[in-house]
Amino acid sequence: MEILVCIKQVPDDAAEIRLKADGTPDLDGVAQVVNAFDTYALEMATRLKEAVGGEITVISVGGEGVRDALKTCLAVGAQHAFLLTDPAFEGSDSLGKARILAAAKAKLEEKSGKPYDLIFCGLEATDKATGQTGAQLAELLNLPLITNLTDISYENGTVTAKQETDFGYNLIDSAAPCVVTVNTPAYTPRYPTIKSKLAAKKMPIDPISLADLGEGLGKVGEKAALTRTVRFAEPPQKVAGVKIKEETCEDSARRAVAMMVEAKAL
Known part of the structure; x- marks a missing residue:
């Protein structure tokens, strides 16, 4: 089984973040980590790989600093990692990033000759929490989408997903390939060991640029964004x-x- 996991590097959500004088978040000194829901997605993908075999590839859109997040993913279950980085990608909204991820998937499949059976995304990112990229990616790829997963299994080309709802759980079957977005499962993500960290340091993380993705990518970047942030606001202080x-x-x-x-x- 070939599995693709899309991850994002975000500011540590355990840190208390204040606004600067210009109204933007002050991220100086705040650790950058793998988005929490993406760690759940990678753990779920890793457990599935261990059950049925295969390989996991992780990809992320961002600058050179995202390599640290990708190295962490390589240390806890992934076999391949690619960094989608280009100045033209900066300022992309969720749809722009979905376009970049969709184009990268096609590029990697062309390069390896192996189509992906499953594409994992976290339910949402903890920095902006729009929860749209996974659904937009499925739409662009014209693939089935299952959201809000807490568990998954695979047999004979069919995915069975446990989906959390406000009233309990649904069990949903889908033919592969498909896109899934992952909520918090009953288990916690594994931690890298010293041995796995050392092994991950030696593994390559190849960059993929705008030129690599070709003309079929579509509009990306800040100028092409259909959404924008109007302002940031700090949460009210507790009385x-x-x-x-x-x-x-x-x-x-x-x-x-x-x-x-x-x-x-x-």
Whole structure:
């Protein structure tokens, strides 16, 4: 089985990010990591590969700094990695990036002579959280799409996916090839070992440029973007709570009720 996993490098979502004077996020000193949902997608793909055999290729759109994220992916299950990098790609919105990923898939299949059976994407990116790229990629590739996966299996050319919904789970069958987007599974992504990190350092990450993808790519970059960010806003600061310290529990309860009445919360 040939599996393609699309990943994105994002600021660490555990960091507290503030806005600079110009209203843009201050990312100085913030670690850049593999998007959390993409780590789930890679782990799910790796478990599937271990069950049925095959190889995993990871690709990402970005600058040279994304090589670190791709090296991490090579250390936890991927066999091949490619960096889609070109100044012309900068400022692409989700549709532009989907176009780049679709063109790269075709290019890699042409080069290897092996079509991809499954294309994995994370449910959304933690930096902008639009959740659109996976669906747009499926549309551009004219492939079936299954979203919000928490588990997957494959047998005789058929994918069976466990899809999370607000009311439980659906089991969905689809013929391969198809595109899937991955939510949080019941298991956690594996960590690289020292041995796997050293092995990943020796593995190549070939760049793919605009020229490599050819004229059929379509419009990409900031000028071609159909969406734009109007502004950034920090989340509201948490208001400090009020401690009620009366002599007895009954007095504390009366005081709490009186405060809620005063605030028109009752």
